Structures are given as structure tokens and as C-alpha cells.
Amino acid sequence: xxxxxxxxxxxxxxxxxxxxxxxxxxxxxxxxxxxxxxxxxxxxxxxxxxxxxxxxxxxxxxxxxxxxxxxxxxxxxxxxxxxxxxxxxxxxxxxxxxxxxxxxxxxxxxxxxxxxxxxxxxxxxxxxxxxxxxxxxxxxxxxxxxxxxxxxxxxxxxxxxxxxxxxxxxxxxxxxxxxxxxxxxxxxxxxxxxxxxxxxxxxxxxxxxxxxxxxxxxxxxxxxxxxxxxxxxxxxxxxxxxxxxxxxxxxxxxxxxxxxxxxxxxxxxxxxxxxxxxxxxxxxxxxxxxxxxxxxxxxxxxxxxxxxxxxxxxxxxxxxxxxxxxxxxxxxxxxxxxxxxxxxxxxxxxxxxxxxxxxxxxxxxxxxxxxxxxxxxxxxxxxxxxxxxxxxxxxxxxxxxxxxxxxxxxxxxxxxxxxxxxxxxxxxxxxxxxxxxxxxxxxxxxxxxxx
Amino acid sequence: xxxxxxxxxxxxxxxxxxxxxxxxxxxxxxxxxxxxxxxxxxxxxxxxxxxxxxxxxxxxxxxxxxxxxxxxxxxxxxxxxxxxxxxxxxxxxxxxxxxxxxxxxxxxxxxxxxxxxxxxxxxxxxxxxxxxxxxxxxxxxxxxxxxxxxxxxxxxxxxxxxxxxxxxxxxxxxxxxxxxxxxxxxxxxxxxxxxxxxxxxxxxxxxxxxxxxxxxxxxxxxxxxxxxxxxxxxxxxxxxxxxxxxxxxxxxxxxxxxxxxxxxxxxxxxxxxxxxxxxxxxxxxxxxxxxxxxxxxxxxxxxxxxxxxxxx
Numbered sequence: 001x002x003x004x005x006x007x008x009x010x011x012x013x014x015x016x017x018x019x020x021x022x023x024x025x026x027x028x029x030x031x032x033x034x035x036x037x038x039x040x041x042x043x044x045x046x047x048x049x050x051x052x053x054x055x056x057x058x059x060x061x062x063x064x065x066x067x068x069x070x071x072x073x074x075x076x077x078x079x080x081x082x083x084x085x086x087x088x089x090x091x092x093x094x095x096x097x098x099x100x101x102x103x104x105x106x107x108x109x110x111x112x113x114x115x116x117x118x119x120x121x122x123x124x125x126x127x128x129x130x131x132x133x134x135x136x137x138x139x140x141x142x143x144x145x146x147x148x149x150x151x152x153x154x155x156x157x158x159x160x161x162x163x164x165x166x167x168x169x170x171x172x173x174x175x176x177x178x179x180x181x182x183x184x185x186x187x188x189x190x191x192x193x194x195x196x197x198x199x200x201x202x203x204x205x206x207x208x209x210x211x212x213x214x215x216x217x218x219x220x221x222x223x224x225x226x227x228x229x230x231x232x233x234x235x236x237x238x239x240x241x242x243x244x245x246x247x248x249x250x251x252x253x254x255x256x257x258x259x260x261x262x263x264x265x266x267x268x269x270x271x272x273x274x275x276x277x278x279x280x281x282x283x284x285x286x287x288x289x290x291x292x293x294x295x296x297x298x299x300x301x302x303x304x305x306x307x308x309x310x311x312x313x314x315x316x317x318x319x320x321x322x323x324x325x326x327x328x329x330x331x332x333x334x335x336x337x338x339x340x341x342x343x344x345x346x347x348x349x350x351x352x353x354x355x356x357x358x359x360x361x362x363x364x365x366x367x368x369x370x371x372x373x374x375x376x377x378x379x380x381x382x383x384x385x386x387x388x389x390x391x392x393x394x395x396x397x398x399x400x401x402x403x404x405x406x407x408x409x410x411x412x413x414x415x416x417x418x419x420x421x422x423x424x425x426x427x428x429x430x431x432x433x434x435x436x437x438x439x440x441x442x443x444x445x446x447x448x449x450x451x
Numbered sequence: 452x453x454x455x456x457x458x459x460x461x462x463x464x465x466x467x468x469x470x471x472x473x474x475x476x477x478x479x480x481x482x483x484x485x486x487x488x489x490x491x492x493x494x495x496x497x498x499x500x501x502x503x504x505x506x507x508x509x510x511x512x513x514x515x516x517x518x519x520x521x522x523x524x525x526x527x528x529x530x531x532x533x534x535x536x537x538x539x540x541x542x543x544x545x546x547x548x549x550x551x552x553x554x555x556x557x558x559x560x561x562x563x564x565x566x567x568x569x570x571x572x573x574x575x576x577x578x579x580x581x582x583x584x585x586x587x588x589x590x591x592x593x594x595x596x597x598x599x600x601x602x603x604x605x606x607x608x609x610x611x612x613x614x615x616x617x618x619x620x621x622x623x624x625x626x627x628x629x630x631x632x633x634x635x636x637x638x639x640x641x642x643x644x645x646x647x648x649x650x651x652x653x654x655x656x657x658x659x660x661x662x663x664x665x666x667x668x669x670x671x672x673x674x675x676x677x678x679x680x681x682x683x684x685x686x687x688x689x690x691x692x693x694x695x696x697x698x699x700x701x702x703x704x705x706x707x708x709x710x711x712x713x714x715x716x717x718x719x720x721x722x723x724x725x726x727x728x729x730x731x732x733x734x735x736x737x738x739x740x741x742x743x744x745x746x747x748x749x750x751x752x753x754x755x756x757x758x759x760x761x762x763x
Contacts (some may be wrong), residue, residue: 031690
């Protein structure tokens, strides 16, 4: 599909629909809410149809590029920060479902604020779960932050108010209030949460959300946003292998920024949120995105056009070969690059005996070409025995390596002549052929390397 | 219709939380009313119900495919669609329920495993309570030595359930806790040991290796143990639940599932994909924060609930 779609001027509705089918599945697989997926896909379709396809991209890639841009826009442009009150203490209220990771995150945030030079105070207002107070006390000790615990008979709002009062006397400049996990549909506990909020007037209400959450994340976010008002979201367990599509659902539905992510069990595993990374993670897709970005930056359009014209007129030379190789290498490590191409990456390349070009082979090829004179590069047929020996010496390779390259180049050149009317693919299959075959030959020569 | 929730297992919670609002039956009925076949709008609605319940794109497509075929070959009437769908899901899960396996002799050792925050500790306590109420002498083992105050949490539950607790100091070797608990149960002639373990993400190789060791140690302390390795899955988990189930099963031979937090608005549809992919039985569902809120899995009640089928 990928190859077939290459080289159209503008995106047709068919191009777009075909690509968006994949995108839709990817988003659903990532747990983006199905309604968000529907709206999103419709919006991308509207924008994409008729858009011009960049020269170095296929229509499918062009659509994915638009998808990515739209997702980034949806995720928020830059990392959002905590709103710090000009009149300390800043009060932060954490809320969320049971098991979302509130208590651990409270301690992580306290540690993080401390490293930022703040003086945080933790408040244990989860009076539902057995030993939740002890858990926060232990974690508080670990990060070296004091914890205000409830007196017997106190309600959550009393503990929270105590903590804010204590912060003034300590003094502490940030109070982080941990609360019991609750369903947004639990009327009684949501009322309790509002009571806490109305007592302490938090500057930030942070909704703590599990990155592994499914479709219900949307309802949860909406419920908390309507129930207590949410200023920001925390995405925990981003060190799992979940794609975290809930992040997109939440952004779409409550339009509040994700401010932090939890990235491990250690109490220092907390990071500010990077929207651009999240968009790629949710979309997954064998990371076509990385390829697109790299292609954009590395391949100069004009140069490519000039190259195509030259090849069309004179046929491929070793200079073109080298230029393409350099462009390719600027795009990043080759195996990584190939694994990014859907269908081509992963399985296809790992198959038995499939040529798998490696970086070192490409380095050798480059060295060999660089050891040639410009005349030799343009007219390889003049390279006879003594020139071959000189090139091998100059490039630190063997005459056999030089011979192999020249033979493979001749094959590619024949191939290119056949394709002369077509456009030069950005990935240039000939290069892979060269590297792969070269390595196979070497392996046969008994110099097989252990991967 | 909103407040008249289904009677039976999930009924009570529905009423309490005022949830079954956008139930499948009423939604589908509204759409299919007066139509002849499964048209695009009905299919989109069905898709929404299934995807929204975390069934996943593949299961959704499969179920709709079956419905389409039924519509074509059996001239399935539109108003029959919701019930047929419910029947399909229930049929897929009917073989999933089974009671807890018991050791032929000596204590039955049950291990609770799963990712962080899925509800292992609470489920361990509920299971201990359930077994005790059935007359089985039971011991809880606090083998989560990692999370702060996890043993204290289980200790509170053990007190409420009236069962003994074996625990070590925080940060200790979890395998040693399991060994001690199992040998203590043998010495005291107890019927069952429920082991809580630390939550771990399935993609952390070292933590999965630690879990494998715990299973091995249980087997060394008591041949045949653990008799059950129960994967605790949070109903709010999305498609990653399938990955979790696969990896945990591969690592420690999971024998069954417990689906927790079904008292929330999450529907837990991922268990259908998990059950179909791995043929794992589903032993229990968690439906609340109380000790008694653990119920045997019931395919029909679950199918009704997962589709949000009100009034069925």
C-alpha cells in the first residue's frame, strides 16, 4: 500500500480514508475514547483531503503527519506548570479513582517540589482505605517531607484545613492533600470531596489518572471536572507499556493540561509532561512519525529534485549513491529507521535470511566511495585492478569489498534506469540491497558477527 | 429507566451510583425502532456500546460480524439485536466461571498477582473473609513488602475478617513471607493461605522474576502450591489488560482472573478478549469496598452489565 500510493500530487478522499482506517484502529487500541476517535478522525479527514503531499512522503505518511500535528495541538503545545500562589501556601488537592496512584504521586510531587527549592507539606486525608495514612507517612519520611495526619474523629476536610494552618506556622509553601480514591459516580464521596475543596480553596485540583485506563477515563475526567473542578491531570504508570490514549480522551473532554507523569516505582520517578512525546506514543504505528520528522529535516527537497533529474539524464553515479547514503544516515540509525516503516519494519526484516543492513557496512561503503576520485565516482567502469587496490588501501577495506560494492552498484544502476521515469524513493531500496548483500557475503566468508 | 437497574448481582450498585443511564437496550431500541435491518446507524451505535465497554476493536468487529450474519441468514429483527448481542457475550463467557480450586490435602495456597493499584490487597482480604465464612480456616500472607504500609493495610483487613496475618518487616524478601505463611498453615493444619503480593508492571523483567521466585518457593514449601494464581484486573483497565494477562500468564501460570471495581462506571469488557485469548477462568468480581463485596463470576449478569443492558 505504501509503495503503491507514492507520488500523487494531492491527497484524495480515498488516500485519506485508507490511512485513517489505520489511524482509527491505532487510537482505539491505545484506549482513546471511541467518541473522541470519531470526532478526531472526522476533523483530520476534513483538513487532509486536498492537501498537497510533500515530495518525500507518501500520501499515507502525509495523512499521519497531519494526524500527528492535530494530536499535538490537542495535547497542548508545551508542558503546563503548576499554578503557584503568590500568597503561600499553594494548596494542591489530589483526587481520582481507587488505585490510580494518588498516595505515591503525592510523595513524588513533594520530593520534586523540594528539589525545586520549595518547602512542601503532605496531608493525609484518605480516611477510607486502611493504612493509607501510614503509607503517606512512610513515603513522606522517605522524601523528607513532613506529613499531617488526622486526629481520631476528624473528617477529611478538618485534616486538610489543619494542614493548611500548619503550613503557615511551619512555614511550608506548598500543601499537597492526598484524598481517598472514589468513583466519580459515588455521590456521597464526591460530596465529601467538594466539602474538602470548599474548606481549603485549593489553587490546583489535580486528577490522578492511570495510563492503563480504558474508555471510562473520559467519564471519570468529566465526572471529576463537573464534581469538583479539575485544573490539571497527572498520568501515572507511564512506565508501563500501555499507550495511554486516556490522556487524549481527557484532553479532548475537559480541556485541562496534563502536568506530570509518573514513570516508575521509585519516589523520584516523576516528570513534567511532554505533550509531543505523548502524541507519538498514543499513535504508535511503528513510529512512522519519527520517520516523517526525520525525512522532513534531512532530505532537502530541491536536492532530491535535482538528483532525480540528474539520474534521469545520466543515470546513477557513485556520487549520488554517496549523497543519498549521507541523507539516509542523517535520518538516524539505520535499523531503527527501517523498523519505523510499517510493514517493512519488525517482522519482515527479522525473517530468516532477510538482508539486514547494518551501520558498519554502510560505513565501509562510504569509506570506499570517499577513497575514489571524482572521475571514478562518476564513471565506475574505469576502476580496474590497480585503482581497486588503491581504493581498498585508502578505505581500509579489501579488494573483495570494493569489487562487491561495484558489482552491487551496477545492479542498482540497472534498477534505477528501469525506474528512471519514477521518483526516487526516500529510503532508496538499492542502499539496503547493497548493505544487506555485502553483509551476507561476509557472513558466508566466515566472519559472522554475534548480534 | 435510569434508576431501575437490573435486579440481581449488579443491581444494588447500579441503584446506589445512579448509573445505568445510557444502557444498551434503550439506546439500541431508540435507534432500531421501526427499522428493518442492521443499518449503518445501528452498527455505529453497537460499536459505541462495545468499544465504550473496553471490548476492544477486534472483539467489537467480531461480535458485529456475527450479528450481521444473523441479520442476513436468520432475518434477525432489529428489536432482537440487543438480546442477541447479550446472549453472544454471555455465551462466550459461560464457561469462564469456576469455583476456587482446593488442595487435595494440606492448605490451599492462593496468590494474588497483578499490576499496581488493581486491588490485590483488598481482594485478598475479601477472599479470606469469603473462605472463612464458608468455614475454612484461613491465613493471610503480606508478601507485598515493597509498597509502604501494605502489610499494615492487610493487617487491618485481617483484623476485620478475623483471620491471622503473617508478615515480615518492610523491605524484606517476599518469598520468605510466603514460605513462612505456607509452613505456618501446614503446622497449624489450616485450610487456606491467601498471599497478597506487591503490584508490578508486567514489563518490568526483574519484578516478574521476583514473582516467579515466589511461586517456586510456595511450591517448595508445599508440593502443588500455589493452587491458584489469581490475576487481579481492574475493570477500568483498557486494552493493556490483555497484554497484562498474557505476560503474567506466561511468567507465573495464572490460573484465573478476578475482575475488581465493577461498582464503578467502568465495565470491564477487556475480560472478554482475555478469556477468549487465554481461556482463563474468571473466578470472582469485586463490587464494592466492603469485605463481603466479592462475588462469584456470573456470565449472564456480567453480559447484562457490560453492555449496560438496563431492565433485562
